[in-house]
Amino acid sequence: MTTFTERPSANVDVANIARIYDYYLGGLYNFEVDRQKAERIRSVLPSVELLARANRDWLRRSVRFLLAQGIDQFVDLASGLPTMNNTHEVAHARNPRARVVYVDCEPSAVLHGEDILADEPLVAMIEADGREPEQVWSHPRVRELIDLSRPVGLIMGGLLVFVDDKDDPAALLAAYRDACAPGSYLSVSHLSDDQADAETRTQVARMSDAYLAGVGQRLYVRDREAIAAWFEGMELVEPGLTLMADWRPDPGLDVDAQTPSRVLGYGATARVR
C-alpha cells in the first residue's frame, strides 16, 4: 500500500468527511483531527460506524451486480477515499481491466486519492462537484478513461444526501441518466430514518448537527417516499428500492444486519433504457 504521507497541499489541520469515513471503515488514511471529529459524531449516533460499513457493503454488492451485467467502466460520485473495498478494488477483483473514475469535491481527499492510485493506470480520482454533471463529464481524466457511448456504472453512494431539495435531486439524477448510454446503471444510496425508533431519529438529527458543526456540510435525511419519487419512470432492478441491508444481501460478508443502523439507509439500482 502507498505510504500515507502528509502532502503539503493536503489540508490536515481541518477534519474532512472522506477521512472521517475512512476511520469508521477501519482505514489508515485519517489524522487526529479527523478521529476527534469522528468520535464526537459517534457520541451522538453510536451506530454511525456500522452505518458507514453497511453503506460500503451495499456499494460492494452493487458494483458486483453491475460487473455481472457486463459493466466494465464506473464513475463513483462522492466517493470518499479509494480504499476499504471501494469501487476499483471490488471491480478489479472480478475484472482487472475495469476502468474507474472517483469523483469527490474535497481537494484534500482528491490529493490523498491521487497518491493512493498512483500505480493504477485504469483508475483516476478527480475533483469535481457531483451536483454539476458537466464538471464531471468534461474532466480530461473522465474523457480519457470513460467511453460514454458504451454502458457505464454510475455509483452515487451518499451523494444526494448532500443535495438540497431546492437543487432538485430528481433533476440531477435524470441529467446523469440522460448522459449515459442505454444499458448503463445508476446505483444510489441515501440516508434515511423513517423506519428508525424515536431515539435513533433523535440521534440522526444530532449527527446531522454535528456534521454541520464539524465539517460544515449539511445532511438532508429523507424518507423512502421522497427517494422513490426520484426514480419515477426509471426501470429499477430487483429488489427495487429497499433498505440498503436488504438489497441483494450477502450474509457471509455484510456487517451484522441486526444492528440499529440497518434501517438508516435505502439503496436502489436503475437500468438506463
Ligand SMILES: C[S@@+](CC[C@H](N)C(=O)[O-])C[C@H]1O[C@@H](n2cnc3c(N)ncnc32)[C@H](O)[C@@H]1O
Ligand atoms: C460518506 S463519504 C463517501 C461515501 C462513499 N460514496 C460510500 O458509498 O461508501 C461522502 C463523500 O462525499 C463527498 N461529497 C460531498 N458533497 C459532494 C459533492 N457535491 N460532490 C462531490 N463529492 C461530494 C465528501 O467529500 C465525502 O468524501
